[in-house]
Amino acid sequence: MSDDDLRDRLAELAAEAGRALPDPRDVRARGDRRRAGLTAAAAGLSVLAVVAGVVGVSFIADPTASFPGRASAQIPSSAPSGATTPPSPSDPAPSGVPATSQPRSPAPTSGPVSMTKIPANLSMLHEGEAGWTTDKDANVPGAFNPCGGVDVTAAGRTDARTLRGPGLPGEESHSPSKVTQQLILYASEQVATAAFVKLSKGGCGWIKSLMNPGDAESTHLARLRKAESYTQVPGVFWLHDAVVVRTGNAVLIAYADASGAGMTSNVADQEIDYILNPLCEARLVCR
Amino acid sequence: MRDSTEFDAFYTATGAHIMGQVYVMVGDRSETEDAVAEAYARAWQRWGTVSGYVDPAAWVRTVAYRIAVSSWRRAMRRRRAHDRARPPVTVPAPGPDTVALLEALRQLPATQRRAIVLHYLAGLTVAEIAAETASSESAVKARLTRGRAALADLLDDRKENTHE
Numbered sequence: 231m232s233d234d235d236l237r238d239r240l241a242e243l244a245a246e247a248g249r250a251l252p253d254p255r256d257v258r259a260r261g262d263r264r265r266a267g268l269t270a271a272a273a274g275l276s277v278l279a280v281v282a283g284v285v286g287v288s289f290i291a292d293p294t295a296s297f298p299g300r301a302s303a304q305i306p307s308s309a310p311s312g313a314t315t316p317p318s319p320s321d322p323a324p325s326g327v328p329a330t331s332q333p334r335s336p337a338p339t340s341g342p343v344s345m346t347k348i349p350a351n352l353s354m355l356h357e358g359e360a361g362w363t364t365d366k367d368a369n370v371p372g373a374f375n376p377c378g379g380v381d382v383t384a385a386g387r388t389d390a391r392t393l394r395g396p397g398l399p400g401e402e403s404h405s406p407s408k409v410t411q412q413l414i415l416y417a418s419e420q421v422a423t424a425a426f427v428k429l430s431k432g433g434c435g436w437i438k439s440l441m442n443p444g445d446a447e448s449t450h451l452a453r454l455r456k457a458e459s460y461t462q463v464p465g466v467f468w469l470h471d472a473v474v475v476r477t478g479n480a481v482l483i484a485y486a487d488a489s490g491a492g493m494t495s496n497v498a499d500q501e502i503d504y505i506l507n508p509l510c511e512a513r514l515v516c517r
Numbered sequence: 518m519r520d521s522t523e524f525d526a527f528y529t530a531t532g533a534h535i536m537g538q539v540y541v542m543v544g545d546r547s548e549t550e551d552a553v554a555e556a557y558a559r560a561w562q563r564w565g566t567v568s569g570y571v572d573p574a575a576w577v578r579t580v581a582y583r584i585a586v587s588s589w590r591r592a593m594r595r596r597r598a599h600d601r602a603r604p605p606v607t608v609p610a611p612g613p614d615t616v617a618l619l620e621a622l623r624q625l626p627a628t629q630r631r632a633i634v635l636h637y638l639a640g641l642t643v644a645e646i647a648a649e650t651a652s653s654e655s656a657v658k659a660r661l662t663r664g665r666a667a668l669a670d671l672l673d674d675r676k677e678n679t680h681e
Binding site: 231233236237239240241242243244245246247248249250251252254255256257258260261262435437438439453455457459460499 | 521524525528529532533534536537538539540541546549550554555557558559560561562583614615618619633634637638651652653655656659660665668669672673
């Protein structure tokens with residue numbers, strides 16, 4: 231089969247799907263519905279902006295949260311749509327304020343607070359799941375350190391929590407992965423920002439991935455990837471992903487090492503997405 | 518101010534290509550249709566920004582692909598499928614060549630499929646694929662070489678089996 235044959239066959243296959251294009255007015259209407267819904271949600275949740283300093287902790291404090299695609303991640307079938315699971319940015323626009331967009335624990339009670347200690351009752355995304363370990367050592371090395379050497383997450387830390395576990399169950403057979411989710415609190419927003427800037431620079435083989443408008447200029451979210459020589463040798467981690475988010479004085483890192491086929495379904499991205507969706511609905515932090 | 522005429526022209530000019538490309542990457546027609554529609558809806562939401570990009574179609578394709586492969590989204594779609602009654606959609610049965618090609622594509626790792634589509638369907642260079650997929654050029658070259666070889670093997674095997 232020549233390259234031209236392959237090109238022709240792929241084009242033929244693609245053309246079949248291309249015939250099913252919806253009317254552009256429908257597509258615009260879909261976009262307008264989402265825009266209107268997000269505006270409503272943002273207005274209803276504007277109070278959250280005032281306490282953005284604690285959001286770094288509180289937005290992941292949902293003890294019922296679980297990660298889709300994992301054995302323990304069952305979406306409650308009895309729950310009304312959008313009531314107990316974080317809405318995806320791609321979901322139809324909410325008609326009101328989604329309950330999940332509000333931080334659950336600890337509940338902010340007054341004006342801006344800069345939390346420097348992670349509450350003992352905080353439950354992070356994979357806490358307690360099979361195969362996951364929790365490390366509450368405030369001085370644990372950063373889950374992501376682009377160029378190695380001095381830990382760029384260390385300066386000014388006041389607390390940290392680190393969870394380590396496997397990749398997605400459906401992909402572990404061919405792409406064994408290690409995933410780390412790490413929340414770090416800093417003494418101030420300035421110190422957290424300094425750590426974020428160092429992490430988000432990339433370099434040393436790390437390439438910034440720009441997926442959405444504003445990614446390049448973002449001062450709060452960075453996604454980076456590093457690919458080494460491809461090998462299918464099990465346990466040789468050749469593909470690495472990191473997503474870093476800074477909000478208030480908190481930095482959240484989702485990091486994944488993949489081996490084998492490297493089919494990780496952007497697991498680090500999904501970790502962050504799942505946590506950020508409620509925040510994005512409230513227009514505090516979006517990708 | 519968003520210009521709906523400009524957006525509609527962009528959509529009409531690129532929609533079928535993007536739909537086809539994402540379909541070949543993903544291999545699921547209904548997932549593709551929904552993901553592409555969603556990606557264009559997001560583009561319309563931010564049209565003031567997206568229209569200023571060097572290649573807005575590449576942005577839509579990347580977003581559509583990410584939506585389609587997001588397991589979270591798949592889970593939500595499965596759940597919503599129970600919530601709504603949809604009239605059955607009649608889709609003509611694909612021919613044997615189409616089935617064979619789809620089968621072969623499904624056996625490739627997603628990263629190789631994506632590279633193959635971007636190169637052979639979208640006409641992107643290795644450097645452009647590396648930028649769009651956030652990979653190194655050497656990784657893209659490896660994916661193209663391996664994917665191309667695997668496809669040839671899989672399709673030739675099938676041809677031989679058919680003739681036996």
